[in-house]
Amino acid sequence: MKVLVINAGSSSVKYHLYQMPDAEILARGFVERIGEETSKLSHFFHGKTHTVSTKVEDVEKAMELILETLADKEVGVLRQISEIGAVGHRVVHGGEEFTGSVIIDEKVIASIEKFADLAPLHNPPNLAGILAAQRNLPNVKQVACFDTAFHATIPKVAYMYALPYELYEKYGIRRYGFHGISHRYVARRAAAIMGKDKYDINAITCHLGNGCSVTAVKQGRSIDTSMGLTPLEGVPMGTRSGDLDPAILFYLADKGYDAKALKALCNKQSGLLGLSGISNDMRNLEEFARKGNVRAKLAIDVFCYRIKKYIGAYAAVLDTVDAVVFTGGIGENSVFMREKICNAVTQIGVQLDYAANQNAIAKEAEINTKDSKVKIFVIPTNEQAAIANDTYELTSDKQPIVSKQNSSGNIAQKQMEIPHGRS
Numbered sequence: 001m002k003v004l005v006i007n008a009g010s011s012s013v014k015y016h017l018y019q020m021p022d023a024e025i026l027a028r029g030f031v032e033r034i035g036e037e038t039s040k041l042s043h044f045f046h047g048k049t050h051t052v053s054t055k056v057e058d059v060e061k062a063m064e065l066i067l068e069t070l071a072d073k074e075v076g077v078l079r080q081i082s083e084i085g086a087v088g089h090r091v092v093h094g095g096e097e098f099t100g101s102v103i104i105d106e107k108v109i110a111s112i113e114k115f116a117d118l119a120p121l122h123n124p125p126n127l128a129g130i131l132a133a134q135r136n137l138p139n140v141k142q143v144a145c146f147d148t149a150f151h152a153t154i155p156k157v158a159y160m161y162a163l164p165y166e167l168y169e170k171y172g173i174r175r176y177g178f179h180g181i182s183h184r185y186v187a188r189r190a191a192a193i194m195g196k197d198k199y200d201i202n203a204i205t206c207h208l209g210n211g212c213s214v215t216a217v218k219q220g221r222s223i224d225t226s227m228g229l230t231p232l233e234g235v236p237m238g239t240r241s242g243d244l245d246p247a248i249l250f251y252l253a254d255k256g257y258d259a260k261a262l263k264a265l266c267n268k269q270s271g272l273l274g275l276s277g278i279s280n281d282m283r284n285l286e287e288f289a290r291k292g293n294v295r296a297k298l299a300i301d302v303f304c305y306r307i308k309k310y311i312g313a314y315a316a317v318l319d320t321v322d323a324v325v326f327t328g329g330i331g332e333n334s335v336f337m338r339e340k341i342c343n344a345v346t347q348i349g350v351q352l353d354y355a356a357n358q359n360a361i362a363k364e365a366e367i368n369t370k371d372s373k374v375k376i377f378v379i380p381t382n383e384q385a386a387i388a389n390d391t392y393e394l395t396s397d398k399q400p401i402v403s404k405q406n407s408s409g410n411i412a413q414k415q416m417e418i419p420h421g422r423s
């Protein structure tokens with residue numbers, strides 16, 4: 001079966017076409033700068049690249065262009081788009097309703113719309129991708145894979161904010177957590193590498209990219225995570241502040257900042273960019289810090305310190321830790337940051353093998369010494385392969401490993417095992 005995986009954002013749509021069940025990538029690509037004059041499709045197939053520069057008005061048009069390209073006589077990999085057996089979509093927010101991936105029906109669409117309130121930048125383009133795929137492939141089953149679903153196992157004691165309880169009841173204000181597809185993928189890979197069952201690992205998974213989150217995984221399930229109601233909470237990120245005293249916002253409101261300005265401040269002007277005043281990109285900051293730039297060094301130090309605090313807290317929450325896992329652009333590539341973080345948390349029993357760390361760039365590796373009580377892994381995340389697998393399991397004849405009903409109706413849901421497909 002061929003499974004198309006779609007990740008539709010506000011200005012880009014990424015796609016991967018997989019041959020399942022082996023998760024072999026047949027083609028992949030993206031349409032970027034949607035809505036601008038300079039939109040462009042980049043398509044990668046059989047080791048070749050094909051680009052199209054043309055104005056793409058919206059997600060619907062992007063989806064049409066992607067499907068045309070996949071079935072193109074010259075650069076396509078399909079004879080016709082009807083060869084696509086199922087489509088899997090990344091959806092950022094599934095609220096409390098979804099504990100796993102689901103086959104999309106009208107109820108699921110209504111829920112994704114409902115949670116747009118909590119993820120206004122993400123759920124609407126995710127939904128636009130689903131609707132466009134449905135229009136173009138009306139007879140093909142579509143699956144939604146939620147970034148929040150892996151965190152559905154977080155206990156109430158960890159997901160409640162100490163606000164009036166009615167706000168939880170009325171508005172659903174609670175910790176949901178994000179990057180769940182990635183945390184689940186790397187936790188399962190770590191268990192597999194250690195020869196453990198997926199429900200037999202305690203791990204602290206660090207997804208460190210432009211967005212960053214740390215998750216405490218107990219017996220294979222998320223029991224706490226650093227992102228909250230929205231992906232703003234937690235460790236500092238490229239441009240997001242992460243945790244801060246909420247009174248700072250009231251103080252700035254008194255100084256004349258309105259809600260829009262405060263949102264932009266915390267989401268776009270803070271984090272590594274805000275601290276350094278130079279860049280949100282860790283590569284640049286490492287370079288500037290090496291040359292003696294004080295603010296770049298400060299940004300890196302704060303970033304590392306705050307991750308240390310989360311790792312320490314989650315070690316306490318987990319009681320015993322089998323592994324610390326690094327993923328995301330920084331986690332997978334930055335030898336420097338991994339060394340800095342691991343050396344800051346030796347109390348929990350990690351001991352870094354410096355040579356192994358040096359060699360572990362963008363590839364799966366164990367980077368602890370033989371004597372280390374806790375394993376340290378670098379595991380490149382592969383969210384699209386995880387989505388392809390969920391989609392295949394839910395839409396093919398194979399029986400899902402976990403299937404349950406949710407409160408909104410008769411929906412098969414699953415959080416399943418992931419073969420190690422990679423792009």
Ligand code: AMP
Pocket residue numbers: 208209210211238280281282283284286328329330333334335
């Ligand atoms: P992501 O959002 O997962 O694509 O990650 C983006 C982040 O990874 C950016 O801050 C990049 O600077 C960072 N990154 C990518 N490669 C490296 C590298 N070799 N060293 C340090 N940071 C890197």
